[in-house]
Amino acid sequence: MKIIYSKKHKKHNPPFEIYDGVKESYAEKADRIEGIVKTLREKGFGKYIQRPFRFPKKYIQAIHHREYVRFLREKTQSLKKGNVLYPSYFMMDTYTPLVSGTYHAAIESVNIALTGAKYILQGEPVIYSLCRPPGHHASEKSTGGYCYFNNAAIAANFLASYGNVAILDIDFHHGNGTQSIFYDRSDVLYLSIHADPRKRFPYSSGFVDEIGRGDGKGFTKNYPLSLGTKNSTYLRVLEKTIQDIENYSPAYLIISLGFDTYAHDPIGGFKLTESFYSTIGKTIANLHLPTLIIQEGGYNTKALGGLAYNFLNGFIK
């Protein structure tokens, strides 16, 4: 399996996030991706593409407003090394600061997703795009939840000109950005399994009555689950989403993959076990669709490599 990775993400290194006015250490650390690569390499898993292709800005502009893209570029470039910018217009929360390297890292993360999509078009059955920063909370004109550009949405929109796309978002948090971007469209199906939004970020979306609008009605589906959810319940719900995808019969599948569903994730709240990730991978692979796997969250830096290995191994078996 080809794994798309770039070391440019390291330039995005916010020192802290703010939670109700209190500074906390930044959960979305560079070590997350480094840990995954290190473990997979030790296990001899994957063929690494270390230089993603570069793509014209039009693919980002198809999803994000131009003034938003300009804001991110100009703001981060005006920051001196070590400076941090917290909320203003275009920024939805206090978890998603700008530092001097943020724009370049976020652009590279999009390149990683689009490179994966390009390989899928060329006939690869499955690609793992190790995106960082993540993307699924970024909407048309807003950062949020550690996300700047919506990598999965940009890749999905790119693939959608060749055939319908299903996005299955299995990060612990609801992908409000991705949902919003495709809310009116029927050529991209958005499905998400996540923690009850009344209890966890992003709080204001991810409920079952959000089903899409206009042409998009019926092409968004949310599966919120209680905190404490275990393997067996999760698997039953995952199987429902597999059925939804089969009914839709897309040409391509994108997985927004988060490992913050793991029992020992520092900001999660489900109880999924390490070995269960191979079941998740295998269950999704049974669809036999060309599949682009996009990394979203997952914050237990020591465990991430093992979780990724189990998921990918389950997928190819």
Ligand code: OKP
């Ligand atoms: C991003 B992704 C903990 C508060 C964290 C923000 C969560 C962002 C999740 N101090 N709240 O979906 O994994």
Ligand code: ZN
């Ligand atoms: Zn998450």
